[in-house]
Amino acid sequence: MDVTYEGTARELETDSGTLRYHEAGAGEPLILLHGSGIGVSGWKNFRGNLGFFAKHYHCYILEFPGFGISDPVPGVHPVFAAGAAVLRFMDALGIESAAMVGNSMGGVVGVNLAINAPDRVSRLVAIGGVGPNIFTTNPSEGSRLLQEFADEPSRDRLVRWLKCMTFDHSLVTEELIEDRWRAASDPASHASLAAMYGSKAFEAQRAMMSKIAPYWANMHKVRCPTLLTWGIEDRQSPPDMMLVPMRLIPEAEVHVFPRCGHWVMIEAKEAFESVTLDFLQRTAR
Template sequence: MDVSYEGTKRELVTDEGVLRYHVAGAEDAPPLLLLHGSGPGVSGWRNYRGNLGVFAEHYRCYILEFPGFGVSDPTEGHPVLAAGSAVTGFMDALGIASAAMVGNSMGGIVAVNLAIHAPARVSRLITIGGVGPHVLSPDPSEGRRLLHDFVADPSKENLARWLRAMVYDTDVVTEQLIEERWEAARDPDSLEAARVMYGAESFALQQQSLLRSGRPPYWAMMHKVSCPTMLTWGLDDRMSPPDMGMASMRLIPDAELRVFPKCGHWVMIEAKTAFERSVLEFLQR
């Protein structure tokens, strides 16, 4: 199916601002939500524009732009929490009781949290890296340390260094991609989201807040995820190394893990055809 940015974009006005999204696929097809990751210049469209046409042949696909990343209006609170509220509000507004979800990195964490706390909303779950605890790899990872560097000095050079760490094949990171992401990364809302999530001081404060609250981290509650789950990972992921996937596969009761060789953090881009085939097979069982 042919899709375009202008042909698929929509807006939803809420009490907390405008949520922007893309939709494609037959209106009576089962719903599939595509939830994007974090990082400078990110958007749902940039994450999934290459996959939308394939998935829309089988599903009513929704790419939701999370608040505070320069596309949808910003809201109060931590970006991950704001994203979770945005997903449930979006589903309620569009009359979607339950949906399969694909979540890239932060989007996977958002979907896992929904599957834990609102299990009826998530029928099946596919994550792309980013979910779970570090077991053998250092934390913060190389990719996260490069994000710290970008937040401390938001330059095009630091952005390019981080982008190249997201992939196995650095030819994927073209000058056009760098320029596109740099233009978006300079947006004040995008910079603020990056600072809150990846600034060294903010990261330390988040860790202290979690310890003081006495609440377990989300991954310690992943045994409560009851829906069928497929964890997808790039073998050469330098943002969230694949040992995290091994832990998540053990923690989630009905989970399987698929690891793609010669692939970094952006599985849906670097392993596009194999990823799409795996997702469709998993969803259509």
Template sequence: MDTAFEAMKREAVTDAGVLRYHEAGDGPPLLMLHGSGIGVSGWRNYRGSLAAFAKHYHCYVLEFPGFGISDPVAGNPVGTAMDSVVRFMDALGIESAAVIGNSLGGVVGLNLAIHHPSRVDKLVCLGGVGPNLFTQPLSEGSQILQDFTEQPTRENLIRWLRCMSYSPELVTEELIEERWQTALDPDALESIKSMYGKEAFAERLRVLTDTDRPPYWAMMHKVVCPTLLAWGREDRQTPLDMALLPMRSIPHAELHVFPNCGHWIMLEAKDAFERVTLEFLQR
């Protein structure tokens, strides 16, 4: 039986609520952190690749607060997500682990490596980290997410799903229906609005000019662990130019670009993603 289907659904009780996760495999700990977006979850991000990683690692697919699965907490989802990882590791007695983070999950993993360096052995960021250098700050994918916060319709969901992938065939009716079923969860809607709504975008621009609160990517030189930056060449959510500053700033960073691939590397370039990531983690 595929290890992914043997993954156990579990709960970790913390002082700020219950964190839910899937667990599979044996070996060194590997945290798998999901991205943001419409109807997203850790299980949906990683269920297809969990079997490959569970052959070598004790995998934990964590569900962040605010996405309709783990208990919600107050605050910005990026900040609360990092706090939830620390709470999760403390609850399970995980001193340090390798981390794979997709998009938001990569930002969370990067912040964890900056502020809690002893807890991250190796880091894999699947798109999402760094600033836009040559493209507009509000990418095509983020613009559609903003449209969804204003009008949470099935049509806007489909527009966003099609923007995430290079290959149209990835957006099936099954995927659309699965995402739509959870897209209108109040916690998930509030989470998306707090990251991609018009007010959130205005706040993001304000932070960029606030010298008292430097953005996380201004502190990437503090990441001491080996880091793999993985990007889809055709990413329309977090365009490839975002990879340039982290590639240059993180001391032990390397970049792998997957051709004919959008934002969802683990789905659209599944075999290559698993091969490249496992080689990096096991090196």
């Protein structure tokens, strides 16, 4: 099976611009939703896991609008643009319902879809990110570092954030640093980062959230089986965030990985893949 970048890359024209994605495998659909961050993409989040899951599922790694790969949707917050893009993507490919794996922001997108379009999400695996800070500060250490970079990008600030994402800092190689620094230089990529984490955007979001119910207040509406996975050393989405979703989501399970930071699917690759596959197959409808 060809799971290289070139062998899996696809494009889809929609009424809101081009969506780009990676596709591999056969069988029941599994949609992989990436997180936010500096120089992020779906391929970078899940390229190491695609070969494993494609042996069992028809996998799609969707590139969200506005992160430098799929066309941006002007004037729409990246999280809302991402959720709408998932539905556009599914409609265009004739996917009525799918299991979803979402890293950080991707998990939030998946939860919101499970709340607002429950028939489209059959099972959900969230990798950190979901829920409110209870005992830890908000913004978290990782989010504060993202804010610093969004306001004034520098290579040093990128390195500090990358080390915050991982428990094992040996993963922060020169190759990784150069790759993320190059991607972060893309105007669309940085615009999405600033729209989520820049100082002005953060204050605007805080003001907006004071007037509406947060998404996690509706997590009792999630009907699908849900697996919450977390790295115990996560400094972007501290583990106390899982307490609300694990209590509110009716069919929630939790798995915490030791000696692991925010990028569970990378830092605890084999264990994450094993736990996730067991969950997906065990809870299949």
